[in-house]
Amino acid sequence: MPNRALFSALLRLGDDRLVLGHRTSEWCGHGPVLEEDIALTNMALDLVGQATLLLQYAGEVEGAGRDQDALAYFRDALEYRNALLCELPKGDFGVTIVRQFLYGVYSVLQWEALSASTDTTVAGIAAKALKESKYHVRHAGEWVIRLGDGTDESHRRAQAAVDLLWPYSGELFMQPADEAALVASGVTADVSVFEAPWTAQVQAVLTRATLAAPDVAWMQRGGRSGAHTEHLGHMLAEMQIVARSHPGAKW
């Protein structure tokens, strides 16, 4: 059993949800309206919950005595394996919603595939998370349409968000080389096959929203191997400060 590879694969899955979940939680108390504040924090809770299950399993697979909290709070940015898209600052409401949508569609495709994983723990987590992620995509997708096809100002901001985030979407579909054996044995799914269905689903909503994907020649990359933007370190500093200041504290 290639445990090292499975550990890395679980970190990629878990870190995406943890980092995006934390970014989404930054809206707590800052939502544009009360209902949306609650919606964003609920989505953050789901994402952090998914991350908890994945990192807990990662810790078991690693077998070095690290649990989900140790992996979340005591790794530095270089050891994180999330896609760069997830760590970018939350931006305005448009950036948050467009990212939630772009990542959400990817997440649904990934959970659908992993629901059939030959690893029963991965399959169980995926089947559960799939329901939550579908809910997130529906919510975010409706907002993308509302913002894009709304006022001049909401359209301008939504289009700016698409332009900003699009160059970070390509990394989601770059299949890590060390997962070949896991994909062959049906434990994980090759992410490169999600690109075509993702593009079709995203384009359909962007068109309805009167938004357009920019033409970009270069896709940003690096997160999967630990080369992050400067934003992740700042985010982790805030996320990890309490656990690092009071190691082992319980409340």
Add this chain to the structure above:
Amino acid sequence: MVATAFDRAQVLAWLDEVKDPEVPVLSVVELGVVRDAVMAEDGHVTVTITPTYSGCPAMREIESGIRDGLLAHGVTAVTVQTVYAPAWTTDWMPETAKAKLEAYGIAPPGRAETSDELVPLRRAGVLPRCPWCKSSKTELRSEFGSTACKSLCWCNDCGQPFEMFKAI
């Protein structure tokens, strides 16, 4: 009391006394969180549970409620184990539990949606009737509510807000 005097039905009846901390009108059995309970020869009871949502903060509370509840009935050893498959669905909720929810002021879940369309233009979902005045002139205010398992609705007849159990 000797441990072998309990059977599965008895253990489940005791678990039916353990209420959900967020929706105290439903037991953890009615909610579908308890999937099974088995007792070993030596009286050790193993309860299998499944979370409602991945990040549901009530799960730890539910786990300790189950343990305390069984210990209070004379069970000497309890193990609570969590499984993720099959994934929890509100379709497991019996009609009696749905009636209790409505009487408590929470609209019960309809059938879980199975639509493949990720962002449907028109929702097929049926709006719930108001748990207070039973009017059907209601609207969905937010897909998300005070807990992970509920959405927020509004009744246009009696002018009251109410929550609805999300169908998933």
